[in-house]
Each structure stands twice: as structure tokens, then as C-alpha cells.
Amino acid sequence: MRILVLGGTVFFGRAIARQALAAGHDVTCAARGTSGDPVDGARFVTVDRADPDGLRAVEGTFDAVVDVARKPSHVRHAVAGLAGRVGHYTFVSTCSVYADTATPDQTVATAPLLPAAEPDFDDPAASPEAYGRCKVTCEELVREGFADAFINRAGLIVGPEDQTGRFDYWVARHARGGEILTPGDPDDRVQLVDARDLADWTLRAAEEGLTGTFDGIGAPMTRRDFHAGLQAGTGGDGTLTWVSQDFLTAHDVEPWFGPRSLPFWLLVPEFAGFLTHDTTPALAAGLRPRPLAETAADTLAAFGDVRHTTGLTEDEEVALLREWHAR
Ligand SMILES: NC(=O)c1ccc[n+]([C@@H]2O[C@H](COP(=O)([O-])OP(=O)(O)OC[C@H]3O[C@@H](n4cnc5c(N)ncnc54)[C@H](OP(=O)(O)O)[C@@H]3O)[C@@H](O)[C@H]2O)c1
Numbered sequence: 001m002r003i004l005v006l007g008g009t010v011f012f013g014r015a016i017a018r019q020a021l022a023a024g025h026d027v028t029c030a031a032r033g034t035s036g037d038p039v040d041g042a043r044f045v046t047v048d049r050a051d052p053d054g055l056r057a058v059e060g061t062f063d064a065v066v067d068v069a070r071k072p073s074h075v076r077h078a079v080a081g082l083a084g085r086v087g088h089y090t091f092v093s094t095c096s097v098y099a100d101t102a103t104p105d106q107t108v109a110t111a112p113l114l115p116a117a118e119p120d121f122d123d124p125a126a127s128p129e130a131y132g133r134c135k136v137t138c139e140e141l142v143r144e145g146f147a148d149a150f151i152n153r154a155g156l157i158v159g160p161e162d163q164t165g166r167f168d169y170w171v172a173r174h175a176r177g178g179e180i181l182t183p184g185d186p187d188d189r190v191q192l193v194d195a196r197d198l199a200d201w202t203l204r205a206a207e208e209g210l211t212g213t214f215d216g217i218g219a220p221m222t223r224r225d226f227h228a229g230l231q232a233g234t235g236g237d238g239t240l241t242w243v244s245q246d247f248l249t250a251h252d253v254e255p256w257f258g259p260r261s262l263p264f265w266l267l268v269p270e271f272a273g274f275l276t277h278d279t280t281p282a283l284a285a286g287l288r289p290r291p292l293a294e295t296a297a298d299t300l301a302a303f304g305d306v307r308h309t310t311g312l313t314e315d316e317e318v319a320l321l322r323e324w325h326a327r
Helices: 011-022 072-082 128-145 166-176 195-208 223-234 245-250 280-284 292-301 314-326
Strands: 002-006 026-031 043-046 062-067 086-094 150-154 179-183 212-216 239-243 254-256 261-263
Touching: 002 011, 002 072, 011 026, 011 195, 062 072, 062 195, 072 086, 072 128, 086 128, 086 195, 128 150, 150 195, 166 223, 166 261, 166 292, 179 223, 179 314, 195 212, 212 280, 223 292, 239 314
Parallel strands: 002 026, 002 062, 026 043, 062 086, 086 150, 150 212, 179 239, 254 261
Antiparallel strands: none
16 A cells, blocks of 8 residues: 555654555655654655645655644645545544543543634644644544544553653663552553554554544553553562552642653542543454553663653652651
8 A cells, every 4th residue: 555644753653654664555754854754664755734735745646644643734734735645544633632531431432522622723732622622623624524534542652662751651660670659549540552553553444444433542451450561561570659649649749741740640530531441442443452561571672762751750759658658
């Protein structure tokens, strides 16, 4: 197949391009080239999607396109610029399009959506809600142009080349061993997908003509199983100390992401539904998540010289554990 990746210079776009090439497809990536490099073997076309005619430089027809855009204007330009010369359209969306973050086990069919962004609003980086609302608009624009699109609402994507450091924090932490501060309750659940599994499913969706809207994420797992998978994958021999949400919030530890945070940790009950979607439909439609231990091992092997800035520092973790034991 001739596949066009709109993006392809970072994490997930690169995974798509790499795996499409490995499967024998002819791959073109189109981006500015400012975020990173395309993978070897892919044809690269320099485009700026902020320009309404920016995709003019991408010539010819394609059997499939994979679009990772966040800005409605970029999607608007792509849908117009590719009309009549693309077969299957995958839009990589996000579970951040959902309005209800509290209710567990929602599905695409039951979960209410955020309202679309205001007309001409085009700044997904403004806030988490702006990101979700822009993606709702992007989905609508894709469906208007390509009624048979595959809308793949990705959940938390992890694995080698993830630049957020969220998953890497835990991989590094388990690899280091010792006493590990783990947040919340062992029975709380989390959910993720390895970029390579999401890419594999996206490519098969294009090959097989899968259409419709799905949550692209693996089944939820308990935090206990999450840490067991990390331990198995990294070979770490740390001991887990579970520290309550109340203690962590009282000590200014941030959830989710960033400095002095515990990545992957979300407040309950407000976010009890954010990483607990029922993805039975995606699994039935061909998404095949690999064991977490494999993702952890490969992520660790790919670390290289990357320095991670998200999560607790070693000193912060030691101080918090000391206070937790002394309380
Ligand atoms: N990471 C997660 O956990 C997560 C979770 C849910 C959903 N998602 C979704 O998954 C996808 C991730 O994609 P990704 O990993 O490839 O990262 P990304 O950061 O979304 O990549 C954006 C791509 O678009 C290109 N781009 C940006 N501005 C452009 C412009 N003006 N003109 C042309 N190209 C432009 C970038 O390349 P240049 O800068 O080089 O132009 C880059 O290749 C996104 O759709 C995201 O919303 C991610």
C-alpha cells in the first residue's frame, strides 16, 4: 500500500512509519521536520499544515493516510487538500475527548463527549480541555470529508521514544530498586497502550478497511499488576510502599505529570474513569496489547542518554517516605 503519515517525525508517527515500512508498504511522511527526523526508508516531504495549501507538495494518491493532528485548521486543510486522492483515513484522536472523567468502564457508545471547540479556536495547547475540544472538532472535520474514516481515540501511549517521561519514570524507578513510593490504592486501575501495538492495529485497520470510532487502549489493570509488570520487565527488586492520596496531596505531590509528581497517578474519584475505559470493542476489532513486562523491558533498553524531568527526584521520594513512616 502507499501510506501517507501526516506527521512521522516523533514518537507515534515514527512508530507507524517504521512498522509500515517493515510490513513492505511504501511510506511518505509529511511534516515540517522541526520536531525530529523521519525514520530511515520513508520518503519525507516538508510541509507546513498552517498553510491552507501546505499539502500541495504531497503529490499523488494514497491507499491510506494516518493523521496525528491536534489543530482543527490542520485537519481542515488536509481534508480539503487530500480529497479524492486518499483511500482509508485514520485519524489518531484521544480519550481526552470525553467529558466524564469520573465514571469507570465507559465505552465509545456510552461516554459523553466534550463540546467541539468554538469556531476558529485552534489552540489545543491552551489547556487539557482545549486539547480535548480541538480533537472533537478534528474528528468532526475528518468525518465530514471521509465518512468511512477510522477514528482511533488513543489512550495513554507508552514505549520506546515516548518523550513525556511519564512511563519512563516508573521504568527507571523500578530498575533502580530500593524502597519505591507507589501512589494510591493497589486496587485502583490504570490503562495504557504500547505505541507499537497501536501502530500495528492502525496499519491492519488500513489494510482491512476498518472504519468507525474506537478507544485505542489496552484493558485496565490494577496498580498492583502495573507495578508487577514493571518489576518483571526491568528485573528490579524494589519493595513497594503504598502511600495514600490524602498524604500525597497534603504534601504537594502533583498527579499525572511534571516536577514533583507521580506520573500515571490520578485523583479519585474525580479521575476514576480516565484510565478505566472498557475497550472490549477495540480488542474485538483487532488491537493486540503485548504484556506490560515486554513494554517495560524495551523501554528500559531504549533509554540511552535521555534525562527525565517528570516525577519525584530521589531526594523528594526519600523525604516523603520518611514522613510517611513517621506519621
Ligand atoms: N502520547 C500520548 O500518550 C497520547 C495519548 C492520547 C492521544 N495521543 C495522540 O496520539 C498522537 C501522537 O502523535 P505523535 O507521537 O506523532 O506526536 P505529536 O506531537 O502529536 O506529533 C505531531 C506531528 O505533527 C507534525 N506537525 C506539527 N505541526 C505541524 C505543521 N504546522 N505542519 C506540518 N506538520 C506538523 C509534527 O512534526 P514537525 O513538528 O516536525 O512538523 C509531528 O510529526 C497525537 O494525535 C496525540 O493527540 C497521544
